[in-house]
Amino acid sequence: MGKTELYYLGFHSDFSAFSDLSGEETRHSLGVRRYGTIGKRMVFNTELVYQFGDLGDASISAFNFEFDYKYTLINTGWTPTFGLKFDYSSGDRDRGDNTLQTYSPIFVNPALYSLAAVNTPVNLNGLHPNFKIYPSEKFSIYMDYAFFFRSSKNDGLYTPPRFQIREATQGSSAYLGSAIGMKILYEISRNVEFEWRSTYFIPGDFVKESGESESIFYTGPTLEFKF
Numbered sequence: 762m763g764k765t766e767l768y769y770l771g772f773h774s775d776f777s778a779f780s781d782l783s784g785e786e787t788r789h790s791l792g793v794r795r796y797g798t799i800g801k802r803m804v805f806n807t808e809l810v811y812q813f814g815d816l817g818d819a820s821i822s823a824f825n826f827e828f829d830y831k832y833t834l835i836n837t838g839w840t841p842t843f844g845l846k847f848d849y850s851s852g853d854r855d856r857g858d859n860t861l862q863t864y865s866p867i868f869v870n871p872a873l874y875s876l877a878a879v880n881t882p883v884n885l886n887g888l889h890p891n892f893k894i895y896p897s898e899k900f901s902i903y904m905d906y907a908f909f910f911r912s913s914k915n916d917g918l919y920t921p922p923r924f925q926i927r928e929a930t931q932g933s934s935a936y937l938g939s940a941i942g943m944k945i946l947y948e949i950s951r952n953v954e955f956e957w958r959s960t961y962f963i964p965g966d967f968v969k970e971s972g973e974s975e976s977i978f979y980t981g982p983t984l985e986f987k988f
Contacts, residue, residue: 846889942961
């Protein structure tokens with residue numbers, strides 16, 4: 762039915778910068794994850810992380826929450842799977858209050874948010890409806906359409922790993938944009954896999970208000986050998 766994991770991560774940096782605060786950072790992350798299956802068709806993953814510590818003379822109090830549910834039509838051709846993912850990473854609520862609510866992913870896989878690398882889970886929330894089919898046992902096609910917003914209008918836009926590239930004062934909208942993603946995977950043999958990922962990012966109101974706002978297209982094939 763499901764499993765539960767509890768974990769702790771500690772992080773220290775001689776210098777970090779978020780929102781209007783910067784300095785030596787010591788951050789502690791406490792997390793709980795619940796994942797598993799519901800019946801034969803549903804797979805789920807939920808996770809909550811709370812962070813505390815210090816950034817210079819300021820205190821840290823931040824969090825991240827996400828859920829990811831997938832439902833498979835097991836008796837249908839190509840075994841289609843429908844999914845919905847939502848994630849929320851807190852942002853700084855008030856500038857100049859000597860408290861930082863900006864969540865830090867510490868180490869993040871950009872592929873989970875956008876291969877175009879235009880955002881990362883810092884002051885970010887997003888909704889990701891997705892779809893996957895298996896034309897054959899060794900061949901799968903995955904597609905999603907994600908919508909991204911700033912969690913706090915008093916915090917800016919960050920890119921991987923956690924660099925602020927646009928400050929909160931550069932725009933008033935929370936909407937960052939949307940991204941269309943596709944992943945094609947083909948198992949050539951037991952040891953060799955071919956993968957093709959593509960992402961097309963469409964800028965939203967905040968990106969347009971705060972500077973360059975061109976759409977971004979990323980695509981890249983990879984060939985992986987396992988032994």
